[in-house]
Amino acid sequence: MLKTKNRKVWYIRMKAIMKVAPGPGNVELRDIPDVECKDNEVKINVKYSGICGTDLHILHDTFKNFPPVVLGHEFAGIVIETGKEVNSFNVGDRVTVLPSTAITCGTCEYCKQGQYVFCETRRGMGYGVNGSFTKNVVVREDMAYKIPDYISLEAAALAEPLACVVQALEELETPNAGDTVLLSGPGPLGLVSLSLLISRGVNVIVAGTDVDDIRLELSQKMGASKVVNVSKENLSDIVKDLTNEKGVDFAVECAGHPSSINACLQQLKNKGKLVQLGIVGSEVTLDYDLVIYKQITLQGSVAHSMSTWEKVMKLFEQNTLDLNSLITHKFPLERWKEAFEMSENKQAGKVLLYHE
Numbered sequence: 001m002l003k004t005k006n007r008k009v010w011y012i013r014m015k016a017i018m019k020v021a022p023g024p025g026n027v028e029l030r031d032i033p034d035v036e037c038k039d040n041e042v043k044i045n046v047k048y049s050g051i052c053g054t055d056l057h058i059l060h061d062t063f064k065n066f067p068p069v070v071l072g073h074e075f076a077g078i079v080i081e082t083g084k085e086v087n088s089f090n091v092g093d094r095v096t097v098l099p100s101t102a103i104t105c106g107t108c109e110y111c112k113q114g115q116y117v118f119c120e121t122r123r124g125m126g127y128g129v130n131g132s133f134t135k136n137v138v139v140r141e142d143m144a145y146k147i148p149d150y151i152s153l154e155a156a157a158l159a160e161p162l163a164c165v166v167q168a169l170e171e172l173e174t175p176n177a178g179d180t181v182l183l184s185g186p187g188p189l190g191l192v193s194l195s196l197l198i199s200r201g202v203n204v205i206v207a208g209t210d211v212d213d214i215r216l217e218l219s220q221k222m223g224a225s226k227v228v229n230v231s232k233e234n235l236s237d238i239v240k241d242l243t244n245e246k247g248v249d250f251a252v253e254c255a256g257h258p259s260s261i262n263a264c265l266q267q268l269k270n271k272g273k274l275v276q277l278g279i280v281g282s283e284v285t286l287d288y289d290l291v292i293y294k295q296i297t298l299q300g301s302v303a304h305s306m307s308t309w310e311k312v313m314k315l316f317e318q319n320t321l322d323l324n325s326l327i328t329h330k331f332p333l334e335r336w337k338e339a340f341e342m343s344e345n346k347q348a349g350k351v352l353l354y355h356e
Contacts, residue, residue, distance in 0.1 A: 114306030185255025
């Protein structure tokens with residue numbers, strides 16, 4: 001405690017998972033000062049924060065980051081303080097946060113269109129500015145979104161990955177009810193995609209490998225029409241059998257692996273569509289003539305936009321998605337290494353961290 005002439009100031013500290021220096025590794029659990037709430041900000045007590053593939057990439061230093069920085073960007077919590085200029089929130093409000101707009105220029109053509117992800121000066125929470133793997137965070141008023149009381153805080157912590165999926169499968173390309181979709185890669189992003197596709201009345205074939213056994217089983221429980229372990233089963237034969245040898249209408253690639261991308265191209269019917277969500281991180285050799293001969297539509301999708309977040313909030317209001325089912329593990333921050341390892345080894349669905 002610091003004593004001054006007129007008042008006493010308490011220096012409160014909290015635990016945080018931080019990337020402390022450049023290079024592989026260099027992630028530690030540290031004590032940091034509690035955050036102060038500015039006039040245009042809200043202070044949020046983080047209840048749950050999801051481990052994203054990006055966090056694993058930052059651990060291995062294969063995703064651009066700016067240490068020292070607190071990791072984490074998928075989260076939900078409770079407002080515990082508001083700045084004097086804040087009008088939209090009160091203490092006690094349950095919120096999730098749009099983490100990608102922590103720093104943007106606001107004036108480039110992309111910012112003006114709500115396509116903030118392409119802003120050259122952008123830095124998001126968890127890699128460019130301090131993120132959510134801690135007790136409390138502060139964000140600008142416009143970054144926070146209220147969530148209905150009937151949505152769990154665990155599910156609300158998945159708003160950001162849901163936004164990625166909504167952009168890909170609602171805004172850029174949209175499967176129709178009754179379509180057959182091949183979803184390759186049942187990781188957390190794939191499982192969120194599965195939840196959205198099922199809610200839209202789509203038949204989903206989920207493909208994975210031996211390491212995905214737990215996630216394939218979870219996909220089956222969530223309502224996948226068929227799950228396929230491509231290490232043991234012939235995906236092509238199964239797709240032909242389920243589609244009268246036509247191929248799937250739509251493929252969603254979430255594994256980010258060359259063999260998975262090629263499998264998606266091969267299983268698409270003529271004039272089928274492929275949406276690429278998984279990040280490969282290296283060059284890929286494709287049977288690219290399939291794009292021509294089948295007249296395939298190939299669509300990439302990265303992150304989300306302002307319009308996407310409005311759709312996510314509407315989905316929460318409608319309460320038609322089952323996001324709770326794909327959350328399989330919750331760990332306190334102190335057990336972050338175990339949580340990261342479980343996520344990386346694909347021994348869980350979605351893994352959340354919380355502050356005890």
